[in-house]
Amino acid sequence: MQSDELATSRTNQPPSWSRQQGPSYFGQFLKMMMGFMARTGLYLFVFPNIADMPRGVPTDKEELRTFKGAYEIETKAAFRLSNIKAWGYLQWSVASYPDILDIVNQNTHDYIGALISIEAFTAGSATARLYSMRMIDMPKIFSDIKSRVDILRATTQANALNQQINSINPDKAFKQEELHERLVHVLATPPLNLVDVHRRAHTETDLKIWHGLCAHLHGIIRPDQETAQSSYRPRETALLAAYPNRTSHDPICFKCGEEGHRSRGCPLKDIKCTKCGHPSHSAEHHDRVMEMLKRRAERDRNSDDKSPNAKASSAVYVL
Numbered sequence: 001m002q003s004d005e006l007a008t009s010r011t012n013q014p015p016s017w018s019r020q021q022g023p024s025y026f027g028q029f030l031k032m033m034m035g036f037m038a039r040t041g042l043y044l045f046v047f048p049n050i051a052d053m054p055r056g057v058p059t060d061k062e063e064l065r066t067f068k069g070a071y072e073i074e075t076k077a078a079f080r081l082s083n084i085k086a087w088g089y090l091q092w093s094v095a096s097y098p099d100i101l102d103i104v105n106q107n108t109h110d111y112i113g114a115l116i117s118i119e120a121f122t123a124g125s126a127t128a129r130l131y132s133m134r135m136i137d138m139p140k141i142f143s144d145i146k147s148r149v150d151i152l153r154a155t156t157q158a159n160a161l162n163q164q165i166n167s168i169n170p171d172k173a174f175k176q177e178e179l180h181e182r183l184v185h186v187l188a189t190p191p192l193n194l195v196d197v198h199r200r201a202h203t204e205t206d207l208k209i210w211h212g213l214c215a216h217l218h219g220i221i222r223p224d225q226e227t228a229q230s231s232y233r234p235r236e237t238a239l240l241a242a243y244p245n246r247t248s249h250d251p252i253c254f255k256c257g258e259e260g261h262r263s264r265g266c267p268l269k270d271i272k273c274t275k276c277g278h279p280s281h282s283a284e285h286h287d288r289v290m291e292m293l294k295r296r297a298e299r300d301r302n303s304d305d306k307s308p309n310a311k312a313s314s315a316v317y318v319l
Contacts, residue, residue: 023122087109176210254281
């Protein structure tokens with residue numbers, strides 16, 4: 001038994017339904033009202049489906065006898081009195097949900113009529129809300145990605161929104177494959193140009209699933225990357241020569257090929273070059289790294305104003 005239902009059963013108070021709980025709470029609320037009606041002896045309204053609740057006293061004598069035995073009611077006046085009592089409890093329950101309270105007040109002293117109207121309202125609200133979430137909110141999350149840092153925000157928001165959709169109607173929630181496809185499509189577009197991740201998202205098992213791809217991106221993108229981009233300036237022409245198509249001034253990783261971190265900070269710890277065996281780069285980047293180091297060495301040799309300390313350390317580079 002859930003905590004709200006347990007609390008109302010102990011105090012024998014009608015369950016409450018607030019605006020914060022939203023239209024999707026109607027099903028749970030109806031179950032709790034059914035339990036409350038049973039505890040107060042209003043058995044007329046102890047039905048899981050609104051359509052099964054009696055709307056009046058039967059006129060047939062045999063049916064009336066059965067009706068009286070089940071609900072202890074045999075006159076229209078007694079039925080009306082029960083309906084008014086149930087309506088009063090309902091009005092009290094939704095006092096903190098103005099939209100629902102208006103519907104209840106429009107169906108004065110008619111408990112079942114109010115429930116029917118509420119059911120239509122919540123169904124319509126849920127449908128409209130789901131449409132907005134799926135067709136407007138989710139596409140906007142991905143279209144608002146303008147930088148790599150935006151990816152961190154977008155993936156978090158997409159997961160939260162999909163959980164909301166699932167709570168309203170699990171059948172309408174986005175499949176993980178759909179979210180993965182949307183994100184992969186964005187990765188290769190300017191100004192992100194995460195071409196390497198885009199390629200690996202189609203080939204590597206861990207990156208072919210939504211949560212794996214999100215975890216990888218959160219691992220290689222720094223939250224302060226935009227600030228770093230504005231303050232960092234390239235100091236090494238050898239790096240620019242080796243990677244002429246770079247899209248930012250961020251450091252570049254010679255293991256995974258992504259900008260934003262160096263090789264020593266790469267989450268892919270086990271990668272090493274199969275050509276030379278060095279753990280600072282992958283085989284894919286071996287030739288470029290060697291060319292870059294060669295250019296740096298030539299630059300240092302041709303520099304006439306270097307100090308002895310600088311010359312001694314010129315062969316040591318941070319990758």
